[in-house]
Each structure stands twice: as C-alpha cells, then as structure tokens.
Amino acid sequence: ARGYGSxxxxxxxxxxxxxxxxNSSQVRFLADIQNMEVNVTPQDAKVVINSRTGSVVMNREVTLDSCAVAQGNLSVTVNRQLNVNQPNTPFGGGQTVVTPQTQIDLRQSGGSLQSVRSSANLNSVVRALNALGATPMDLMSILQSMQSAGCLRAKLEII
Incomplete structure (x- = not known):
C-alpha cells in the first residue's frame, strides 16, 4: 500500500x-521508509521570559555573540574557548576533534562591565544569574539589553 492513504x-x-x-512487500516497504529523506525546517531561536515568575525558556538554537554585561551589583563573565584535539599517530585513523570549554565566573558585588564571548551558552548564563539571586527584572533587563546590542541571537518574548 503505497501512495495516497498509506x-x-x-x-x-x-x-x-x-x-x-x-513478507517481501513488507521488507521492501520498510526499506523504503528507512531510506526516505525527511527535511525538517530549522526552528527559529527564541527566548521566552515570564515576567512574574522569572522563568526563562529557550530552545537549543539560541546563541550569544561577544558582548559585555553589567547589571546593578551582578556581574557575569563567560569565556568559551574551542580546543583542538588531534590524534598522536598520523596513520592511526583517528580524527581531529574541536571541543568547546566554557568557564563561568560569578560576582555579586560591584556591577563592573563584564565580557561574554561569542557562542557562549545562554542557558549557563541564566542559571548562573539565578544562582546569584537575580530577580526576574534583572534577567529581563540583561536579556533585553543583550538583544538590543545584537548579542542575543534569538527572538525575545516577555509574557
């Protein structure tokens, strides 16, 4: 049963x-399904903030560009570096791999201007701010400023 209604x-x-x-039709049919190409449209990057509760929900497409952040007495430094790991034996069949390494430094006094490097994980930044006791208003202000400056690569929705 191929075509309309199958x-x-x-x-x-x-x-x-x-x-x-x-049996032979079933095997052929299942093989056709396994080999079928499915094109999925990538989802737009989006961050949703609940202004009352401070909840932040984001999808995996959200990334950050380099920027500097200071908000009241909160400051966050996010550094992300890419490390290249190469196999020791050139003919051993190993592959060169690039691995990200992220370091987050939190401070609750003296809201000095802090740097956020490109491609840092927004989820880690939000968790760090929440751990410091950032209010929902702090989170909203920081994320809105990042979006206005062009650092937050996502649509920001506040509900």
Whole structure:
C-alpha cells in the first residue's frame, strides 16, 4: 500500500503507516521508509521570559555573540574557548576533534562591565544569574539589553 492513504499523521511527531501484506512487500516497504529523506525546517531561536515568575525558556538554537554585561551589583563573565584535539599517530585513523570549554565566573558585588564571548551558552548564563539571586527584572533587563546590542541571537518574548 503505497501512495495516497498509506500514511496518516497522528500528531506533530507520529506517522501511522499501513504496511502491505506479504513478507517481501513488507521488507521492501520498510526499506523504503528507512531510506526516505525527511527535511525538517530549522526552528527559529527564541527566548521566552515570564515576567512574574522569572522563568526563562529557550530552545537549543539560541546563541550569544561577544558582548559585555553589567547589571546593578551582578556581574557575569563567560569565556568559551574551542580546543583542538588531534590524534598522536598520523596513520592511526583517528580524527581531529574541536571541543568547546566554557568557564563561568560569578560576582555579586560591584556591577563592573563584564565580557561574554561569542557562542557562549545562554542557558549557563541564566542559571548562573539565578544562582546569584537575580530577580526576574534583572534577567529581563540583561536579556533585553543583550538583544538590543545584537548579542542575543534569538527572538525575545516577555509574557
């Protein structure tokens, strides 16, 4: 059963298929499904902040560009470096791998201007600010300023 009516979308993640009768037809049908190319449109980067509770929800597409941040008595320094690991033996078949290393430094006194390097993980920055006791207003102000400066690569929605 190929073509119209052989597959039905049950929800956004589930597709129900009608498998043809006969072992050889079933095997061929399942092989066709396994080899099927599915193009998924990438999701837009988005951060949603609940202004009442201070909850911050973001998807995995959110990234940061380099910027400097200071808010009241809170300061955060985020440094992210890329390390290159190469195999010792040139003919051993190993592959060169690039691995990120992120270091977060938190301070609660003297809101001096702090640097945030490109591609730092916004989730880590928000967790660090929450651990310091940043208020929902602090979080909103910092993220809005980062977006205005072009550092936050995401749509910011405050509810």
């Amino acid at each position: 597959a039905t979308a049950l929800d956004a993640r589930t597709v129900q298929v009608r498998v043809p009768s006969g």
